[in-house]
Amino acid sequence: MKRSYFAPTESTGRGILSLVSAIVIFIVCIGLFSFTTRSVSEAVFQRLGMSQTEADQSISRSILEGYLAHSAARNIKSIAVGDRAAIVKDAMAYAKQHTQSDAFKKEYEALRLKHKPQEPAPAETEADIRNKMVTDLKKSIKSTEESMAKMDAEMKKMMAESLATLKAQLKEYENPNSEMVKMLATGSAQNHTYEKEAYKENMVKWEKEYPASAQVFVKKRLQQFLNETKDIDFNAALKDNGRGKMKFVDPTFEAKSRDWKKAFRAGKEATTTARQIAQQWLQELA
Numbered sequence: 001m002k003r004s005y006f007a008p009t010e011s012t013g014r015g016i017l018s019l020v021s022a023i024v025i026f027i028v029c030i031g032l033f034s035f036t037t038r039s040v041s042e043a044v045f046q047r048l049g050m051s052q053t054e055a056d057q058s059i060s061r062s063i064l065e066g067y068l069a070h071s072a073a074r075n076i077k078s079i080a081v082g083d084r085a086a087i088v089k090d091a092m093a094y095a096k097q098h099t100q101s102d103a104f105k106k107e108y109e110a111l112r113l114k115h116k117p118q119e120p121a122p123a124e125t126e127a128d129i130r131n132k133m134v135t136d137l138k139k140s141i142k143s144t145e146e147s148m149a150k151m152d153a154e155m156k157k158m159m160a161e162s163l164a165t166l167k168a169q170l171k172e173y174e175n176p177n178s179e180m181v182k183m184l185a186t187g188s189a190q191n192h193t194y195e196k197e198a199y200k201e202n203m204v205k206w207e208k209e210y211p212a213s214a215q216v217f218v219k220k221r222l223q224q225f226l227n228e229t230k231d232i233d234f235n236a237a238l239k240d241n242g243r244g245k246m247k248f249v250d251p252t253f254e255a256k257s258r259d260w261k262k263a264f265r266a267g268k269e270a271t272t273t274a275r276q277i278a279q280q281w282l283q284e285l286a
Contacts, residue, residue, distance in 0.1 A: 085273040092277045099218045108217060112210040117202035123192035126185045133173040133181075141166045219285040222278045228259045229275060234268040 098104050124132075144163050148156050172178055211217055237249040248254040253264075263271045 085269045088270050088273045089277065092274060092281070096277075096281055099214065105214045108214040112212075112217075115206060115210060117199055117206055120192060120195035120199055124185060124188040126181050129184045129188070130173055130178070130181050134170065137166055137170040137173065141170065215285055219282060222282050222285075226275060226278055226282070228257060229263040229271055232260065232264050232268075232271065234264065234271075236264065 141163065144159065144166060148159050148163065151159065172180055175181075211220075233253065236253050238246040239249050241247045248256075
């Protein structure tokens with residue numbers, strides 16, 4: 001699923017939504033970062049054709065990078081539709097357990113801090129600007145003079161005007177009453193004011209997108225999942241689009257999101273089971 005990273009956006013923090021969608025859509029029995037109930041998880045991994053390491057890698061990409069990583073599950077399509085609800089139930093039990101683990105909390109906090117807006121640097125004062133410009137101009141003058149020493153008379157004459165301009169600029173910036181320095185300092189202060197306001201706005205967005213509590217983050221993602229998969233008509237008619245792919249006859253359904261369509265393909269039993277568990281999970285987090 002960086003980001004931008006970001007003034008935070010809704011799309012950058014959809015780890016839990018993608019994880020639960022993965023459970024429903026692809027019937028991938030994975031938790032979040034590692035499993036403690038190894039006897040159960042290993043059995044399901046064998047059915048999926050995944051190793052524990054592959055599952056962990058897929059989970060990390062799904063959660064931290066913001067997209068659904070499921071390619072390692074080689075046997076997904078071979079799982080019978082009638083078996084999917086049971087696998088979804090087990091998978092979401094793992095997810096619930098591991099969102100409460102120290103490992104998940106650590107991963108979440110790292111993700112949260114990664115996207116925290118950076119506080120703007122202080123505005124440059126007149127002294128800051130003067131010192132920087134004087135230092136830079138002196139270096140430029142010295143470099144120009146050294147270069148001119150190796151030039152012939154004609155080239156020196158051409159460079160003399162550039163050197164004179166640099167020296168005039170140096171004199172201007174060395175002047176304690178320089179209008180140029182005052183103007184630049186005023187501009188820096190105005191820009192800093194703007195950046196501070198933008199920083200405050202981004203902090204509000206960040207705190208909303210990445211709350212301090214990992215469980216609040218989980219709650220938000222579960223609600224996103226429920227919103228995304230509601231009102232699915234599992235009897236909706238499909239037709240060939242003429243290119244070997246199926247599309248909904250009803251244009252309203254065809255306009256639905258990718259996650260909605262994938263939940264439709266997962267089937268009523270699996271999706272309904274996931275929604276029921278997610279709703280119960282949400283109630284426990286309330």
